[in-house]
Structures are given as C-alpha cells and as structure tokens.
Amino acid sequence: MTEMHASATVGGRTVDLIRRFLDSDVFHSFKRSPVVMVAFCVAMIFFAGAFFSPWLAPHNTFDASTLNLMDAFRPPAWKAEGMKEYLLGTDDQGRDVLSTIMFGMRVSLIVGFCSVLLAVAIGVTLGLISGYLGGAIDSFIMRVADVQLSFPAILVALLIDGFARSFLPRSMHEELALYVLILAIGASNWVQFARTVRGSVMVEKGREYVQAARVIGIHPAMIMVRHVLPNVIGPVLVIATLALAVAILTEATLSFLGVGVPPTRPSLGTLIRVGNNFLFSGEWWMTIFPGAALVLLVLAVNLLGDWLRDALNPKLR
C-alpha cells in the first residue's frame, strides 16, 4: 500500500495483501497460540466437511434406495457387531451416523450463519440510526432493546417461533420451518449489535470527517453507510463470531425441542433428539456422536471468538 506500481496487476495486489496479512498483529498472535491454531483447524475441518457433505460424506443418507434396514442399529466400527463401512455406527433406519452428522452440521451451520447475518443486519441498522439520529428514536429503540434483553434469547426465539407457527397455516410449517428458525434466532440476537454500534457511532459522530461530510451536504443516510459504518464495524466482527456459537446452540436447542428444522432435513439438534429415543435401549452412539460434534464445533468457534476479541483489542497489544 505504501507505493503504487503503475504496472500492479490483480495478482500482484493479492500477493501484497497476503504479505500484509502475514505481517499483521493478528497473524502473529495466531502463530503464538497453539490452542487457537487447533480450534481454527477443527472449525475449518468441520466447515469443509459440512459444506461439501454431498460429495464428502461416505453415504448419501437422503437416498432411500441405498438404505438397508438390516444394517440398522449397528454400533461403531470398533465394536464387535460394527461394520467397517459404518465408522460411527448406524441409526434406527440404517443410515450412517457419520454421514448424518455431516449433513446435519450443514443445516446447523446454514441456520447459524444466516441468523447471525440477519442479527447483524438488524442490529447494525438500528444501532446506526439510533446513535446517529439520537433523540426520541434513539430512546425508543434503546427501550425496546432493554426490554428484549431482560428476556433470555432462547425464550424470545421460542416465542417468535411459536408466533410464526400460530399464524402460518399448518401445511406450510415444514416448508417454511428453516426460514422461521433463522428469523427467530436472528431477531432474538440483534440487541448486542445495536448497542455496540450505537456506542461507537456516538463517538464517531463528533469527529471532524463526519462534520466535514455534513458541511458539504452529503445525505445523512450516505454519511452513516459510507463514512461512519466502516469505522464502527470492527467490534461487530468479534461479537458476530461469538454470536455464531450462540446461534448454533440455539438452533440445536430448538430442533431438539421439536420446534426447529423439520425431521426431513435433520440438523445436529434433530439428530440428538432422535437418538435420545434410543438412549435407554443402549444405542448411545446415535446421541453421543452428534452431541460431541456439536460441542466441539461450538467450543472451537467460542475459542476463535475469544482470541479475535483479544487480538483486535488495541489495549492488550
């Protein structure tokens, strides 16, 4: 960035960016912490395994013709009755548990990412408006935020879910369940984004560049989006990482409770719910493996979020 080459190609710029990244404080703190590196690897393996599950999974669990009920309730491969092709055993319908976990994690991650995006969109917009405009709008938005914050997010998500169910026709529940879930989780998590953004906006509002922009007559909406937003987005990234962990847990909880994704597209929570029915008959692998996958995923994301918070915090450098 220091010098501009007249002949700089796109490729050259990319190399430059990579070099800058390798030189940055964030990358240095990453290299220093083995726990974070392990967490990063775990998260990447899970993300890759989940998103490419249609190609990577050893069995296609959605293809009924490949299922064999004779293979139902197989324990993991290292047990006496286990089969080599089913590494983590099979479920009640003879589906490979490892494959269902990969497909299930895909659903969990899609819901998690989309709901965090929704929460960021709502929270950042309201935070910008609230902080920049101030006055009655600000106090109204913040009162609503206070009230919502006094109720636990899981309860708010359950309520939105129940609310949506009650005024959608029953036949559309299954179809729309995924979107309802994203809406419920997203709308229950916007408050922390709004509060953080509002706080930073109120600081930025007094800076010279904002005053200058105002003096030359730029529209307030334009100032908010083009000038203020890039300066307040840093902390949002950190909260979003931690919110992803919360969103994944909330999705799993709602699906476990039976008000989340439909059984036709099981997520990790649904798998645990189904496995739970067979806990007493000794088929523990149907519950424990999806559960372990969920915990490892959330733990990895939590560790990454904690690290990112410290790495981006100038006070701790």
Next chain:
Amino acid sequence: MLAFIVRRLIQSIIVMLAVAFIAFSLFQFTGDPINNMVGPEASAETRQLLRERLGLDKPFPIQFLHFVGNVVQGEFGVSYRLGMKVEDILVQRLPATLELVAVAALLALAVGVPLGVYTGLHRYGAVSRLMLTLSLVGISLPTFLIGILLILVFAVWLGWLPSFGRGKVVSIGWWTTNFTSWDGFRSIILPAITLSLFQMTLIMRLVRAEMLEVLRTDYIKFARARGLTNRAVNFGHALKNTLVPVITITGLQIGALIAFAIITETVFQWPGMGLLFLQAIQFVDIPVMSSYLVLVAFLFVIINLVVDLLYYAVDPRLRIDRAAVGAH
C-alpha cells in the same frame, strides 16, 4: 427514592401492557376463534350468537381492554388441547417449575460462590486453571446435552437415579412438593443439576472476577497491614464486597432459569410450566401460549423490579449519584 420507584413501576406497567398486547394479538392473527369452537356445519346464526356472547363483535380496543380485564382477574380462557381452564392448569404446573428453579438457584450459589472465591484467591493454581477450562467447556455444552449425558450415566448405566417425572409428590393444599418423600427428592436431583450447571459457571466466573478486583484495593492492603488473619481479610472484607453484584446477577438469572427450565423439563419430562408451554407451541394452543407469556413476563418484571430496588437499597453510591443528578 420514591420518584425512582414510581418511574420503575410505570415502566413495568408499560412492559406488561406491551406483552399483553402481543399475547392478545396471537389470538387475532390465528383466524376466527369461532371456527375452533364450533364445527363447520354450524349455522351463521349460531356463529353470530356465539360471537356476541364472547364479545368478538366489539371493536379491537374494546376487545383488548376486555382481555386485559380478564387476565388481571386471573382468567386466561380454555386450552384448545386439554379442554381445561388455563388458570387451573397453570396452578397445577406452577409448583413443579418453581421448586426446580429454586433448587437449581441454591445449588448454583452453593457451588459457584466457593469455587469463585477459591479460583480468585489461588489465581495461578492448577485446580483454578482446571476449573476455568471446565467452565469454558460448560458454556459450550447446551443444557439439553448435559441432561442427556446425566441421564445416560446416572440413570441408564449406573441406575442410581430416576430419569423422568417428579416421582412421588405430596400435596400441601394446592401446592405439590418433592421434598417430603425420598422418591420425590431423588427425582429432582438430575434436573436441578442440569438446570444449575450453566448458572454455576456464570456465578463462579463472576465471583472470581469480583474477588480479583476487590483484592487489589487499598482497604484490603490496609486490612492485611493491620495483621488480620487471611480468613478475616478474605471472607470478612473481600467476599462481603463482592456480594452486591452477585446478588443482582443471581436475581436476574432466576428469569433465565425459568426460561431454561423449558429445556430441562422437556429432557426429563418434568410436569412443569415449561413443558406445558412447549407442547402448546407444538400444538398451536394459543390460550396456553399467551397465558404462559403473560405469566412469565409478570414474573420477570417482578424479579427485575425487586432486584433494582435491592440494588438501590444495598449500594449507597447509587443513591448519591441519583441525588446529584436530580439536583442539577
């Protein structure tokens, strides 16, 4: 002080009205309630008669006032699913949830506070580090998974404790309790541990952070300089000053316990309000859903109000600040 209380009361009433409005609009958006009550073959005349008797022909604001009036008198309507009066069901379910929440809160305090003090005092000890790591894992473990694991170990593999239901309960008036029989007491152990684990880690981390803060202050150094015993300094001076935030957070977390009881009650098939609410959502049983909403919001508002007042009463600094602001 009086102005503060009045302002908080008004705020609480506004929140309750907003919640009542949401609960009321649940009925409005779910189609004609008359269709739920009579069959499709009912004549238009019967429908009209029923509509008038229920006050459904009145304008929206009047209906809302009517709804609020009913709720204030403790009338919540009739459950679509169970065909019983909702207030009767709630009274029947309330003791189960409240007992579970109370035991979980006490357990979280009884374990969380000592662990917090210990990890605060022995900051770099091996046990403290282990505890902090465990608490991070605890936060990443969802409540329902903790419940399932406890059931798997203590009910399925070891067979020591029951895995579902309240066991044998004894009625005292309208209240039913778990604590007067051995069977009932055994039944509450696993659900209470499940519900309290997250709060336990929260309280432990809070007490630890507060202890670290307080131990740095001058009056602790002075107490040590005076030659007081470690015990007197740590517990008499340090711990005492950490308790204000602990009381507030614990109070506010009781709300969270009531919410998370929904999950715990589902895992353990505990016949409380949470399980009732969840079944209501699955069956789109609007009267039960809206009553639960109003009741829980009421509990939350009361808890918030009491905690605010307690805080005000316990922390003298708050009073001075308020007075100074008021004088301007």
